[in-house]
Amino acid sequence: MAFLLRRRQPENPAINEADRVEPTDGSLGQSEVFGRKVEVPFLVHDLIANSESNYNQFMALGIVGAAGSGKTTICQMIFDSADVRKHFLPRIWVCMTKQPSDDPDPKLAVAKRMLTCLGEDEEIIEEKKREKDGVSGLVSLLHRQLVGKRYLIVLDDAWDTDEWYHKLDLGFDYSIQQHKPNKGKNVACVHSTDWSRSLAFGLPKGYGGAVIVNGGSNKLVEMMVGKENLHHLLPLEEEDCWAIFKNAAGVDPALDPQVEEFRGIVRQGAGGHPFLAKLMGQCHRDMMQSQPQTEDAAPRQAADDSGGVTTNQPNPSTTLGSSQVKLPFRWSRSKTKGFFGLSRSDTMGS
Structure with a gap:
Protein backbone atom coordinates (compact mmCIF):
# COMPACT_ATOMS: atom_id res chain seq x y z
CA MET A 1 0.00 0.00 0.00
CA ALA A 2 1.13 3.53 -0.66
CA PHE A 3 -1.34 5.70 1.20
CA LEU A 4 0.63 7.44 3.92
CA LEU A 5 -0.29 8.15 7.53
CA ARG A 6 0.72 11.76 7.93
CA ARG A 7 0.04 14.54 10.42
CA ARG A 8 -0.91 18.04 9.44
CA GLN A 9 1.73 20.71 9.52
CA PRO A 10 1.76 22.42 12.96
CA GLU A 11 0.80 26.09 13.10
CA ASN A 12 3.96 26.82 15.04
CA PRO A 13 6.91 26.59 12.63
CA ALA A 14 9.13 25.17 15.39
CA ILE A 15 9.25 21.38 15.12
CA ASN A 16 10.31 19.02 17.84
CA GLU A 17 11.28 15.40 17.36
CA ALA A 18 7.86 14.18 18.47
CA ASP A 19 6.21 16.10 15.63
CA ARG A 20 8.56 14.85 12.95
CA VAL A 21 6.97 13.43 9.82
CA GLU A 22 9.06 11.14 7.66
CA PRO A 23 9.67 12.71 4.24
CA THR A 24 8.11 11.10 1.20
CA ASP A 25 9.90 10.13 -1.99
CA GLY A 26 8.90 9.42 -5.56
CA SER A 27 9.10 5.64 -5.38
CA LEU A 28 6.17 3.33 -4.77
CA GLY A 29 8.59 0.46 -4.12
CA GLN A 30 6.75 -2.81 -3.74
CA SER A 31 3.56 -1.13 -2.60
CA GLU A 32 0.29 -2.25 -4.13
CA VAL A 33 -1.93 0.57 -5.35
CA PHE A 34 -5.70 0.34 -5.71
CA GLY A 35 -7.67 2.72 -7.90
CA ARG A 36 -6.62 5.78 -9.94
CA LYS A 37 -5.32 3.59 -12.76
CA VAL A 38 -7.53 5.28 -15.34
CA GLU A 39 -6.53 8.78 -14.22
CA VAL A 40 -2.76 8.28 -14.32
CA PRO A 41 -2.35 7.61 -18.09
CA PHE A 42 -4.55 10.63 -18.82
CA LEU A 43 -2.51 12.88 -16.52
CA VAL A 44 0.79 11.61 -17.92
CA HIS A 45 -0.35 12.31 -21.48
CA ASP A 46 -1.62 15.76 -20.52
CA LEU A 47 1.60 16.59 -18.69
CA ILE A 48 3.86 15.64 -21.58
CA ALA A 49 1.69 17.21 -24.30
CA ASN A 50 1.19 20.53 -22.51
CA SER A 51 4.80 20.88 -21.43
CA GLU A 52 5.69 20.89 -25.13
CA SER A 53 2.78 22.85 -26.60
CA ASN A 54 2.09 25.60 -24.04
CA TYR A 55 3.05 29.14 -25.01
CA ASN A 56 6.12 29.03 -22.76
CA GLN A 57 6.81 25.28 -23.13
CA PHE A 58 6.25 24.69 -19.44
CA MET A 59 3.51 22.86 -17.55
CA ALA A 60 2.44 23.31 -13.93
CA LEU A 61 -0.05 20.72 -12.69
CA GLY A 62 -1.79 20.79 -9.30
CA ILE A 63 -3.27 17.70 -7.64
CA VAL A 64 -6.00 18.63 -5.16
CA GLY A 65 -8.61 16.72 -3.23
CA ALA A 66 -9.81 15.63 0.16
CA ALA A 67 -7.41 14.94 2.98
CA GLY A 68 -6.41 11.29 2.68
CA SER A 69 -7.58 11.00 -0.93
CA GLY A 70 -4.17 9.80 -2.18
CA LYS A 71 -2.64 12.97 -3.62
CA THR A 72 0.91 11.87 -2.84
CA THR A 73 0.23 8.40 -4.21
CA ILE A 74 -1.05 9.59 -7.59
CA CYS A 75 1.97 11.91 -7.85
CA GLN A 76 4.20 8.90 -7.20
CA MET A 77 2.38 6.92 -9.89
CA ILE A 78 2.92 9.73 -12.42
CA PHE A 79 6.53 10.28 -11.36
CA ASP A 80 7.33 6.57 -11.68
CA SER A 81 5.50 5.89 -14.96
CA ALA A 82 7.49 4.59 -17.91
CA ASP A 83 6.46 7.44 -20.24
CA VAL A 84 7.50 10.08 -17.72
CA ARG A 85 10.82 8.35 -17.11
CA LYS A 86 11.45 8.34 -20.84
CA HIS A 87 10.39 11.93 -21.51
CA PHE A 88 11.73 13.95 -18.56
CA LEU A 89 15.32 14.26 -17.39
CA PRO A 90 16.10 15.07 -14.67
CA ARG A 91 13.19 14.04 -12.47
CA ILE A 92 13.33 15.13 -8.85
CA TRP A 93 10.94 14.60 -5.95
CA VAL A 94 10.98 17.40 -3.37
CA CYS A 95 9.15 16.73 -0.10
CA MET A 96 8.08 20.12 1.27
CA THR A 97 7.33 18.80 4.75
CA LYS A 98 9.36 20.64 7.36
CA GLN A 99 12.12 18.66 9.04
CA PRO A 100 14.03 19.46 12.25
CA SER A 101 17.29 19.93 10.34
CA ASP A 102 15.80 22.49 7.93
CA ASP A 103 16.98 26.07 7.70
CA PRO A 104 14.70 28.43 9.70
CA ASP A 105 13.93 30.25 6.45
CA PRO A 106 11.57 27.93 4.50
CA LYS A 107 12.66 29.46 1.17
CA LEU A 108 16.29 28.59 1.83
CA ALA A 109 15.28 25.11 2.98
CA VAL A 110 13.25 24.39 -0.18
CA ALA A 111 15.82 25.80 -2.61
CA LYS A 112 18.60 23.86 -0.89
CA ARG A 113 16.57 20.65 -0.97
CA MET A 114 15.90 21.04 -4.69
CA LEU A 115 19.57 21.61 -5.45
CA THR A 116 20.56 18.63 -3.32
CA CYS A 117 18.10 16.44 -5.28
CA LEU A 118 19.74 17.66 -8.49
CA GLY A 119 23.14 16.55 -7.22
CA GLU A 120 24.63 20.00 -6.68
CA ASP A 121 27.80 20.05 -4.56
CA GLU A 122 27.09 20.71 -0.90
CA GLU A 123 29.94 23.20 -0.56
CA ILE A 124 28.65 25.26 -3.49
CA ILE A 125 25.15 25.29 -2.00
CA GLU A 126 26.46 26.49 1.37
CA GLU A 127 28.63 29.12 -0.30
CA LYS A 128 25.64 30.53 -2.20
CA LYS A 129 23.51 30.42 0.93
CA ARG A 130 26.05 32.53 2.84
CA GLU A 131 25.86 35.33 0.29
CA LYS A 132 24.16 38.61 1.24
CA ASP A 133 20.91 37.37 -0.28
CA GLY A 134 21.11 33.62 0.11
CA VAL A 135 17.76 32.97 -1.56
CA SER A 136 18.82 34.87 -4.68
CA GLY A 137 22.04 32.87 -4.95
CA LEU A 138 20.29 29.52 -4.58
CA VAL A 139 17.50 30.36 -7.05
CA SER A 140 20.00 31.51 -9.69
CA LEU A 141 22.01 28.33 -9.09
CA LEU A 142 18.82 26.28 -9.48
CA HIS A 143 18.11 27.99 -12.79
CA ARG A 144 21.60 27.22 -14.08
CA GLN A 145 21.17 23.58 -13.12
CA LEU A 146 17.89 23.26 -15.05
CA VAL A 147 18.30 25.55 -18.05
CA GLY A 148 18.13 23.70 -21.37
CA LYS A 149 16.71 20.56 -19.73
CA ARG A 150 13.31 18.89 -19.96
CA TYR A 151 12.94 18.48 -16.22
CA LEU A 152 10.13 17.26 -13.98
CA ILE A 153 9.87 18.43 -10.38
CA VAL A 154 7.27 17.19 -7.90
CA LEU A 155 6.61 19.47 -4.92
CA ASP A 156 4.90 17.16 -2.44
CA ASP A 157 2.94 18.47 0.55
CA ALA A 158 3.23 22.21 -0.14
CA TRP A 159 2.15 24.22 2.88
CA ASP A 160 3.85 27.65 2.90
CA THR A 161 1.47 30.38 1.68
CA ASP A 162 4.20 32.94 0.98
CA GLU A 163 3.83 34.65 -2.42
CA TRP A 164 7.32 33.44 -3.29
CA TYR A 165 5.76 30.09 -4.27
CA HIS A 166 2.94 31.55 -6.37
CA LYS A 167 2.62 31.51 -10.18
CA LEU A 168 5.23 28.88 -10.97
CA ASP A 169 4.69 29.47 -14.69
CA LEU A 170 6.06 33.00 -14.37
CA GLY A 171 9.07 33.49 -16.61
CA PHE A 172 11.42 36.36 -17.26
CA ASP A 173 12.60 38.14 -20.37
CA TYR A 174 15.84 36.82 -21.87
CA SER A 175 15.13 38.48 -25.22
CA ILE A 176 17.87 41.10 -24.83
CA GLN A 177 20.58 38.68 -23.71
CA GLN A 178 19.67 35.88 -26.12
CA HIS A 179 18.26 38.04 -28.95
CA LYS A 180 15.04 36.04 -28.93
CA PRO A 181 11.55 37.48 -29.42
CA ASN A 182 9.48 37.61 -26.28
CA LYS A 183 6.62 35.20 -26.94
CA GLY A 184 5.44 34.72 -23.39
CA LYS A 185 2.39 36.53 -22.04
CA ASN A 186 3.31 35.90 -18.40
CA VAL A 187 6.77 37.45 -18.27
CA ALA A 188 8.64 39.55 -15.73
CA CYS A 189 11.76 41.55 -16.53
CA VAL A 190 14.35 40.27 -14.07
CA HIS A 191 17.79 41.62 -13.28
CA SER A 192 20.57 39.80 -11.49
CA THR A 193 19.43 41.16 -8.11
CA ASP A 194 15.82 40.01 -8.53
CA TRP A 195 16.28 36.22 -8.35
CA SER A 196 14.87 36.11 -4.82
CA ARG A 197 11.47 37.44 -5.87
CA SER A 198 10.00 34.10 -6.86
CA LEU A 199 10.73 30.38 -6.93
CA ALA A 200 9.39 30.49 -10.51
CA PHE A 201 12.55 32.30 -11.64
CA GLY A 202 14.57 29.20 -10.78
CA LEU A 203 12.41 27.10 -13.14
CA PRO A 204 13.51 27.80 -16.75
CA LYS A 205 10.75 28.10 -19.33
CA GLY A 206 10.94 27.17 -22.99
CA TYR A 207 12.50 23.70 -22.77
CA GLY A 208 9.50 21.46 -22.01
CA GLY A 209 9.90 21.35 -18.24
CA ALA A 210 7.07 20.59 -15.82
CA VAL A 211 6.19 20.85 -12.13
CA ILE A 212 3.56 18.88 -10.20
CA VAL A 213 2.29 20.26 -6.89
CA ASN A 214 0.09 18.81 -4.18
CA GLY A 215 -0.68 20.12 -0.73
CA GLY A 216 -3.14 20.34 2.13
CA SER A 217 -4.68 23.59 0.89
CA ASN A 218 -6.45 23.62 -2.45
CA LYS A 219 -6.27 27.41 -2.52
CA LEU A 220 -2.48 27.35 -2.11
CA VAL A 221 -2.03 24.83 -4.93
CA GLU A 222 -4.28 26.94 -7.12
CA MET A 223 -2.13 30.02 -6.45
CA MET A 224 0.96 28.05 -7.44
CA VAL A 225 -0.26 26.49 -10.70
CA GLY A 226 -3.41 28.38 -11.72
CA LYS A 227 -7.04 27.29 -11.47
CA GLU A 228 -7.07 25.96 -15.02
CA ASN A 229 -4.26 23.52 -14.19
CA LEU A 230 -5.91 21.82 -11.20
CA HIS A 231 -6.86 18.14 -11.21
CA HIS A 232 -9.42 17.27 -8.54
CA LEU A 233 -9.27 13.77 -7.09
CA LEU A 234 -12.71 12.28 -6.57
CA PRO A 235 -13.48 9.65 -3.88
CA LEU A 236 -12.51 6.11 -4.79
CA GLU A 237 -15.03 3.55 -5.96
CA GLN A 293 -6.34 -16.26 23.65
CA THR A 294 -9.15 -17.18 26.05
CA GLU A 295 -10.64 -20.60 26.38
CA ASP A 296 -13.52 -19.60 24.13
CA ALA A 297 -11.17 -18.11 21.54
CA ALA A 298 -8.95 -21.18 21.36
CA PRO A 299 -9.55 -23.60 18.51
CA ARG A 300 -12.31 -26.00 19.37
CA GLN A 301 -11.89 -29.71 19.20
CA ALA A 302 -14.54 -31.89 17.67
CA ALA A 303 -14.73 -35.64 17.55
CA ASP A 304 -14.72 -37.17 14.12
CA ASP A 305 -16.25 -40.47 13.02
CA SER A 306 -13.07 -42.37 13.83
CA GLY A 307 -12.94 -41.16 17.43
CA GLY A 308 -10.12 -38.70 16.77
CA VAL A 309 -10.28 -34.93 17.03
CA THR A 310 -10.17 -32.14 14.51
CA THR A 311 -8.90 -28.64 15.30
Whole structure:
Protein backbone atom coordinates (compact mmCIF):
# COMPACT_ATOMS: atom_id res chain seq x y z
CA MET A 1 0.00 0.00 0.00
CA ALA A 2 1.13 3.53 -0.66
CA PHE A 3 -1.34 5.70 1.20
CA LEU A 4 0.63 7.44 3.92
CA LEU A 5 -0.29 8.15 7.53
CA ARG A 6 0.72 11.76 7.93
CA ARG A 7 0.04 14.54 10.42
CA ARG A 8 -0.91 18.04 9.44
CA GLN A 9 1.73 20.71 9.52
CA PRO A 10 1.76 22.42 12.96
CA GLU A 11 0.80 26.09 13.10
CA ASN A 12 3.96 26.82 15.04
CA PRO A 13 6.91 26.59 12.63
CA ALA A 14 9.13 25.17 15.39
CA ILE A 15 9.25 21.38 15.12
CA ASN A 16 10.31 19.02 17.84
CA GLU A 17 11.28 15.40 17.36
CA ALA A 18 7.86 14.18 18.47
CA ASP A 19 6.21 16.10 15.63
CA ARG A 20 8.56 14.85 12.95
CA VAL A 21 6.97 13.43 9.82
CA GLU A 22 9.06 11.14 7.66
CA PRO A 23 9.67 12.71 4.24
CA THR A 24 8.11 11.10 1.20
CA ASP A 25 9.90 10.13 -1.99
CA GLY A 26 8.90 9.42 -5.56
CA SER A 27 9.10 5.64 -5.38
CA LEU A 28 6.17 3.33 -4.77
CA GLY A 29 8.59 0.46 -4.12
CA GLN A 30 6.75 -2.81 -3.74
CA SER A 31 3.56 -1.13 -2.60
CA GLU A 32 0.29 -2.25 -4.13
CA VAL A 33 -1.93 0.57 -5.35
CA PHE A 34 -5.70 0.34 -5.71
CA GLY A 35 -7.67 2.72 -7.90
CA ARG A 36 -6.62 5.78 -9.94
CA LYS A 37 -5.32 3.59 -12.76
CA VAL A 38 -7.53 5.28 -15.34
CA GLU A 39 -6.53 8.78 -14.22
CA VAL A 40 -2.76 8.28 -14.32
CA PRO A 41 -2.35 7.61 -18.09
CA PHE A 42 -4.55 10.63 -18.82
CA LEU A 43 -2.51 12.88 -16.52
CA VAL A 44 0.79 11.61 -17.92
CA HIS A 45 -0.35 12.31 -21.48
CA ASP A 46 -1.62 15.76 -20.52
CA LEU A 47 1.60 16.59 -18.69
CA ILE A 48 3.86 15.64 -21.58
CA ALA A 49 1.69 17.21 -24.30
CA ASN A 50 1.19 20.53 -22.51
CA SER A 51 4.80 20.88 -21.43
CA GLU A 52 5.69 20.89 -25.13
CA SER A 53 2.78 22.85 -26.60
CA ASN A 54 2.09 25.60 -24.04
CA TYR A 55 3.05 29.14 -25.01
CA ASN A 56 6.12 29.03 -22.76
CA GLN A 57 6.81 25.28 -23.13
CA PHE A 58 6.25 24.69 -19.44
CA MET A 59 3.51 22.86 -17.55
CA ALA A 60 2.44 23.31 -13.93
CA LEU A 61 -0.05 20.72 -12.69
CA GLY A 62 -1.79 20.79 -9.30
CA ILE A 63 -3.27 17.70 -7.64
CA VAL A 64 -6.00 18.63 -5.16
CA GLY A 65 -8.61 16.72 -3.23
CA ALA A 66 -9.81 15.63 0.16
CA ALA A 67 -7.41 14.94 2.98
CA GLY A 68 -6.41 11.29 2.68
CA SER A 69 -7.58 11.00 -0.93
CA GLY A 70 -4.17 9.80 -2.18
CA LYS A 71 -2.64 12.97 -3.62
CA THR A 72 0.91 11.87 -2.84
CA THR A 73 0.23 8.40 -4.21
CA ILE A 74 -1.05 9.59 -7.59
CA CYS A 75 1.97 11.91 -7.85
CA GLN A 76 4.20 8.90 -7.20
CA MET A 77 2.38 6.92 -9.89
CA ILE A 78 2.92 9.73 -12.42
CA PHE A 79 6.53 10.28 -11.36
CA ASP A 80 7.33 6.57 -11.68
CA SER A 81 5.50 5.89 -14.96
CA ALA A 82 7.49 4.59 -17.91
CA ASP A 83 6.46 7.44 -20.24
CA VAL A 84 7.50 10.08 -17.72
CA ARG A 85 10.82 8.35 -17.11
CA LYS A 86 11.45 8.34 -20.84
CA HIS A 87 10.39 11.93 -21.51
CA PHE A 88 11.73 13.95 -18.56
CA LEU A 89 15.32 14.26 -17.39
CA PRO A 90 16.10 15.07 -14.67
CA ARG A 91 13.19 14.04 -12.47
CA ILE A 92 13.33 15.13 -8.85
CA TRP A 93 10.94 14.60 -5.95
CA VAL A 94 10.98 17.40 -3.37
CA CYS A 95 9.15 16.73 -0.10
CA MET A 96 8.08 20.12 1.27
CA THR A 97 7.33 18.80 4.75
CA LYS A 98 9.36 20.64 7.36
CA GLN A 99 12.12 18.66 9.04
CA PRO A 100 14.03 19.46 12.25
CA SER A 101 17.29 19.93 10.34
CA ASP A 102 15.80 22.49 7.93
CA ASP A 103 16.98 26.07 7.70
CA PRO A 104 14.70 28.43 9.70
CA ASP A 105 13.93 30.25 6.45
CA PRO A 106 11.57 27.93 4.50
CA LYS A 107 12.66 29.46 1.17
CA LEU A 108 16.29 28.59 1.83
CA ALA A 109 15.28 25.11 2.98
CA VAL A 110 13.25 24.39 -0.18
CA ALA A 111 15.82 25.80 -2.61
CA LYS A 112 18.60 23.86 -0.89
CA ARG A 113 16.57 20.65 -0.97
CA MET A 114 15.90 21.04 -4.69
CA LEU A 115 19.57 21.61 -5.45
CA THR A 116 20.56 18.63 -3.32
CA CYS A 117 18.10 16.44 -5.28
CA LEU A 118 19.74 17.66 -8.49
CA GLY A 119 23.14 16.55 -7.22
CA GLU A 120 24.63 20.00 -6.68
CA ASP A 121 27.80 20.05 -4.56
CA GLU A 122 27.09 20.71 -0.90
CA GLU A 123 29.94 23.20 -0.56
CA ILE A 124 28.65 25.26 -3.49
CA ILE A 125 25.15 25.29 -2.00
CA GLU A 126 26.46 26.49 1.37
CA GLU A 127 28.63 29.12 -0.30
CA LYS A 128 25.64 30.53 -2.20
CA LYS A 129 23.51 30.42 0.93
CA ARG A 130 26.05 32.53 2.84
CA GLU A 131 25.86 35.33 0.29
CA LYS A 132 24.16 38.61 1.24
CA ASP A 133 20.91 37.37 -0.28
CA GLY A 134 21.11 33.62 0.11
CA VAL A 135 17.76 32.97 -1.56
CA SER A 136 18.82 34.87 -4.68
CA GLY A 137 22.04 32.87 -4.95
CA LEU A 138 20.29 29.52 -4.58
CA VAL A 139 17.50 30.36 -7.05
CA SER A 140 20.00 31.51 -9.69
CA LEU A 141 22.01 28.33 -9.09
CA LEU A 142 18.82 26.28 -9.48
CA HIS A 143 18.11 27.99 -12.79
CA ARG A 144 21.60 27.22 -14.08
CA GLN A 145 21.17 23.58 -13.12
CA LEU A 146 17.89 23.26 -15.05
CA VAL A 147 18.30 25.55 -18.05
CA GLY A 148 18.13 23.70 -21.37
CA LYS A 149 16.71 20.56 -19.73
CA ARG A 150 13.31 18.89 -19.96
CA TYR A 151 12.94 18.48 -16.22
CA LEU A 152 10.13 17.26 -13.98
CA ILE A 153 9.87 18.43 -10.38
CA VAL A 154 7.27 17.19 -7.90
CA LEU A 155 6.61 19.47 -4.92
CA ASP A 156 4.90 17.16 -2.44
CA ASP A 157 2.94 18.47 0.55
CA ALA A 158 3.23 22.21 -0.14
CA TRP A 159 2.15 24.22 2.88
CA ASP A 160 3.85 27.65 2.90
CA THR A 161 1.47 30.38 1.68
CA ASP A 162 4.20 32.94 0.98
CA GLU A 163 3.83 34.65 -2.42
CA TRP A 164 7.32 33.44 -3.29
CA TYR A 165 5.76 30.09 -4.27
CA HIS A 166 2.94 31.55 -6.37
CA LYS A 167 2.62 31.51 -10.18
CA LEU A 168 5.23 28.88 -10.97
CA ASP A 169 4.69 29.47 -14.69
CA LEU A 170 6.06 33.00 -14.37
CA GLY A 171 9.07 33.49 -16.61
CA PHE A 172 11.42 36.36 -17.26
CA ASP A 173 12.60 38.14 -20.37
CA TYR A 174 15.84 36.82 -21.87
CA SER A 175 15.13 38.48 -25.22
CA ILE A 176 17.87 41.10 -24.83
CA GLN A 177 20.58 38.68 -23.71
CA GLN A 178 19.67 35.88 -26.12
CA HIS A 179 18.26 38.04 -28.95
CA LYS A 180 15.04 36.04 -28.93
CA PRO A 181 11.55 37.48 -29.42
CA ASN A 182 9.48 37.61 -26.28
CA LYS A 183 6.62 35.20 -26.94
CA GLY A 184 5.44 34.72 -23.39
CA LYS A 185 2.39 36.53 -22.04
CA ASN A 186 3.31 35.90 -18.40
CA VAL A 187 6.77 37.45 -18.27
CA ALA A 188 8.64 39.55 -15.73
CA CYS A 189 11.76 41.55 -16.53
CA VAL A 190 14.35 40.27 -14.07
CA HIS A 191 17.79 41.62 -13.28
CA SER A 192 20.57 39.80 -11.49
CA THR A 193 19.43 41.16 -8.11
CA ASP A 194 15.82 40.01 -8.53
CA TRP A 195 16.28 36.22 -8.35
CA SER A 196 14.87 36.11 -4.82
CA ARG A 197 11.47 37.44 -5.87
CA SER A 198 10.00 34.10 -6.86
CA LEU A 199 10.73 30.38 -6.93
CA ALA A 200 9.39 30.49 -10.51
CA PHE A 201 12.55 32.30 -11.64
CA GLY A 202 14.57 29.20 -10.78
CA LEU A 203 12.41 27.10 -13.14
CA PRO A 204 13.51 27.80 -16.75
CA LYS A 205 10.75 28.10 -19.33
CA GLY A 206 10.94 27.17 -22.99
CA TYR A 207 12.50 23.70 -22.77
CA GLY A 208 9.50 21.46 -22.01
CA GLY A 209 9.90 21.35 -18.24
CA ALA A 210 7.07 20.59 -15.82
CA VAL A 211 6.19 20.85 -12.13
CA ILE A 212 3.56 18.88 -10.20
CA VAL A 213 2.29 20.26 -6.89
CA ASN A 214 0.09 18.81 -4.18
CA GLY A 215 -0.68 20.12 -0.73
CA GLY A 216 -3.14 20.34 2.13
CA SER A 217 -4.68 23.59 0.89
CA ASN A 218 -6.45 23.62 -2.45
CA LYS A 219 -6.27 27.41 -2.52
CA LEU A 220 -2.48 27.35 -2.11
CA VAL A 221 -2.03 24.83 -4.93
CA GLU A 222 -4.28 26.94 -7.12
CA MET A 223 -2.13 30.02 -6.45
CA MET A 224 0.96 28.05 -7.44
CA VAL A 225 -0.26 26.49 -10.70
CA GLY A 226 -3.41 28.38 -11.72
CA LYS A 227 -7.04 27.29 -11.47
CA GLU A 228 -7.07 25.96 -15.02
CA ASN A 229 -4.26 23.52 -14.19
CA LEU A 230 -5.91 21.82 -11.20
CA HIS A 231 -6.86 18.14 -11.21
CA HIS A 232 -9.42 17.27 -8.54
CA LEU A 233 -9.27 13.77 -7.09
CA LEU A 234 -12.71 12.28 -6.57
CA PRO A 235 -13.48 9.65 -3.88
CA LEU A 236 -12.51 6.11 -4.79
CA GLU A 237 -15.03 3.55 -5.96
CA GLU A 238 -16.41 1.22 -3.29
CA GLU A 239 -14.53 -1.79 -4.70
CA ASP A 240 -11.20 0.03 -4.49
CA CYS A 241 -11.77 1.03 -0.85
CA TRP A 242 -12.82 -2.53 -0.09
CA ALA A 243 -9.61 -3.84 -1.68
CA ILE A 244 -7.54 -1.38 0.38
CA PHE A 245 -9.26 -2.50 3.58
CA LYS A 246 -8.73 -6.20 2.87
CA ASN A 247 -5.08 -5.64 2.00
CA ALA A 248 -4.40 -3.64 5.17
CA ALA A 249 -6.38 -6.02 7.36
CA GLY A 250 -4.79 -9.14 5.88
CA VAL A 251 -8.14 -10.85 5.32
CA ASP A 252 -9.38 -12.97 2.44
CA PRO A 253 -13.14 -13.36 1.89
CA ALA A 254 -12.47 -16.60 0.01
CA LEU A 255 -11.15 -18.11 3.25
CA ASP A 256 -13.57 -16.34 5.56
CA PRO A 257 -16.85 -15.37 3.85
CA GLN A 258 -18.02 -13.55 6.99
CA VAL A 259 -15.62 -10.71 6.22
CA GLU A 260 -18.14 -9.56 3.61
CA GLU A 261 -20.27 -8.31 6.50
CA PHE A 262 -17.78 -5.48 6.86
CA ARG A 263 -18.26 -4.12 3.34
CA GLY A 264 -21.02 -1.74 4.45
CA ILE A 265 -18.97 -0.54 7.42
CA VAL A 266 -16.01 0.24 5.19
CA ARG A 267 -18.23 1.99 2.62
CA GLN A 268 -19.79 4.23 5.26
CA GLY A 269 -16.68 4.79 7.38
CA ALA A 270 -14.17 5.44 4.60
CA GLY A 271 -16.45 7.45 2.34
CA GLY A 272 -14.21 6.85 -0.67
CA HIS A 273 -11.03 7.98 1.13
CA PRO A 274 -8.14 5.51 0.73
CA PHE A 275 -6.45 6.79 3.89
CA LEU A 276 -9.46 5.91 6.04
CA ALA A 277 -9.99 2.55 4.32
CA LYS A 278 -6.39 1.62 5.05
CA LEU A 279 -6.60 2.87 8.61
CA MET A 280 -9.75 0.85 9.24
CA GLY A 281 -8.01 -2.25 7.92
CA GLN A 282 -4.96 -1.65 10.09
CA CYS A 283 -7.14 -1.13 13.16
CA HIS A 284 -8.98 -4.37 12.49
CA ARG A 285 -5.73 -6.30 11.97
CA ASP A 286 -4.17 -4.90 15.14
CA MET A 287 -7.31 -5.57 17.15
CA MET A 288 -7.54 -9.17 16.02
CA GLN A 289 -3.85 -9.77 16.70
CA SER A 290 -4.10 -8.31 20.19
CA GLN A 291 -7.15 -10.31 21.28
CA PRO A 292 -6.26 -12.53 24.26
CA GLN A 293 -6.34 -16.26 23.65
CA THR A 294 -9.15 -17.18 26.05
CA GLU A 295 -10.64 -20.60 26.38
CA ASP A 296 -13.52 -19.60 24.13
CA ALA A 297 -11.17 -18.11 21.54
CA ALA A 298 -8.95 -21.18 21.36
CA PRO A 299 -9.55 -23.60 18.51
CA ARG A 300 -12.31 -26.00 19.37
CA GLN A 301 -11.89 -29.71 19.20
CA ALA A 302 -14.54 -31.89 17.67
CA ALA A 303 -14.73 -35.64 17.55
CA ASP A 304 -14.72 -37.17 14.12
CA ASP A 305 -16.25 -40.47 13.02
CA SER A 306 -13.07 -42.37 13.83
CA GLY A 307 -12.94 -41.16 17.43
CA GLY A 308 -10.12 -38.70 16.77
CA VAL A 309 -10.28 -34.93 17.03
CA THR A 310 -10.17 -32.14 14.51
CA THR A 311 -8.90 -28.64 15.30
CA ASN A 312 -8.95 -25.17 13.76
CA GLN A 313 -12.72 -24.85 14.11
CA PRO A 314 -13.24 -21.08 14.49
CA ASN A 315 -15.33 -19.83 17.37
CA PRO A 316 -18.15 -17.65 16.03
CA SER A 317 -17.58 -15.15 18.86
CA THR A 318 -14.17 -14.26 17.40
CA THR A 319 -14.99 -14.08 13.69
CA LEU A 320 -15.27 -10.90 11.66
CA GLY A 321 -19.02 -11.14 11.71
CA SER A 322 -19.15 -10.58 15.45
CA SER A 323 -20.69 -7.27 16.53
CA GLN A 324 -17.89 -6.73 19.06
CA VAL A 325 -15.45 -5.73 16.29
CA LYS A 326 -17.56 -2.77 15.18
CA LEU A 327 -16.78 -0.62 18.23
CA PRO A 328 -13.05 -0.21 17.48
CA PHE A 329 -13.93 1.14 14.03
CA ARG A 330 -16.09 3.89 15.51
CA TRP A 331 -13.48 4.61 18.16
CA SER A 332 -10.60 4.68 15.66
CA ARG A 333 -12.43 7.08 13.36
CA SER A 334 -13.12 9.61 16.13
CA LYS A 335 -9.55 9.38 17.39
CA THR A 336 -8.19 9.69 13.87
CA LYS A 337 -10.06 12.93 13.23
CA GLY A 338 -8.42 14.58 16.20
CA PHE A 339 -4.92 13.23 15.66
CA PHE A 340 -4.55 13.56 11.90
CA GLY A 341 -6.98 16.43 11.39
CA LEU A 342 -9.45 14.45 9.28
CA SER A 343 -13.15 15.26 9.50
CA ARG A 344 -16.12 15.43 7.19
CA SER A 345 -16.10 19.24 7.42
CA ASP A 346 -12.55 19.70 6.15
CA THR A 347 -11.76 16.69 4.01
CA MET A 348 -12.23 18.69 0.83
CA GLY A 349 -9.43 21.08 1.74
CA SER A 350 -9.53 24.83 2.00
